[in-house]
Amino acid sequence: MSDYYSQPLMPFAITFDQEKLALTPEGPTLTRRMSDLEGLFLDGDSWKAAAQGDNPVVYSVVSSPVPELDRELPQSITTIQPGNTGGELWMTKGHQHPNHQGEIYLGLKGTGGLLMFDGERTEWIDMVPGTIGYIPPGWAHRSINVGADPYSFLAVYPGGAGHDYGWVLEHGMGKRAFTADSGVDLRPYEG
Ligand code: S6P
Numbered sequence: 307m308s309d310y311y312s313q314p315l316m317p318f319a320i321t322f323d324q325e326k327l328a329l330t331p332e333g334p335t336l337t338r339r340m341s342d343l344e345g346l347f348l349d350g351d352s353w354k355a356a357a358q359g360d361n362p363v364v365y366s367v368v369s370s371p372v373p374e375l376d377r378e379l380p381q382s383i384t385t386i387q388p389g390n391t392g393g394e395l396w397m398t399k400g401h402q403h404p405n406h407q408g409e410i411y412l413g414l415k416g417t418g419g420l421l422m423f424d425g426e427r428t429e430w431i432d433m434v435p436g437t438i439g440y441i442p443p444g445w446a447h448r449s450i451n452v453g454a455d456p457y458s459f460l461a462v463y464p465g466g467a468g469h470d471y472g473w474v475l476e477h478g479m480g481k482r483a484f485t486a487d488s489g490v491d492l493r494p495y496e497g
């Protein structure tokens with residue numbers, strides 16, 4: 307593995323396993339449980355009960371071993387479990403890239419949404435396998451599972467982009483996604 311981290315990187319192949327939704331060779335992995343999502347769901351009481359209860363895994367991120375360094379292009383696969391907290395669909399924390407670089411997502415499995423917010427405008431893209439969602443520079447982004455099965459997508463992003471989670475806690479995402487009889491109910495942010 308250490309060879310892949312030598313600088314400068316040499317060209318190398320990454321195997322994408324469509325069944326396991328895994329990348330080989332593997333880079334860092336990340337698991338976010340309910341307790342990692344403090345301050346994000348509108349219904350704080352329901353969040354607290356879940357975080358202090360069975361504290362489920364809400365999403366995980368696997369990656370290839372391309373480092374998060376300027377001019378590199380890291381890739382990762384995020385899998386969000388199905389579920390809701392107080393009716394609000396399970397989602398990623400969401401972040402802004404501090405130096406406003408763009409990113410692309412590719413839907414792999416399940417159904418989701420890509421919610422984007424530039425501080426004034428909110429945009430939503432329905433994500434199904436094969437959808438490429440383009441995140442322009444300056445748009446904070448959050449992913450949401452709108453289905454009954456896990457939702458997975460590939461992300462490719464500039465290695466030097468950085469991740470500002472505080473921006474989303476401060477500014478919100480413009481809208482929140484709630485369960486609906488069919489599809490998703492997008493409501494104004496309110497807190
Ligand atoms: C990275 C890219 C994704 C997210 C991942 C988890 O720029 O947007 O790999 O990191 O979906 O989301 P979050 O908001 O917890 O980083």
Ligand code: ZN
Binds near residue numbers: 447463
């Ligand atoms: Zn990002």
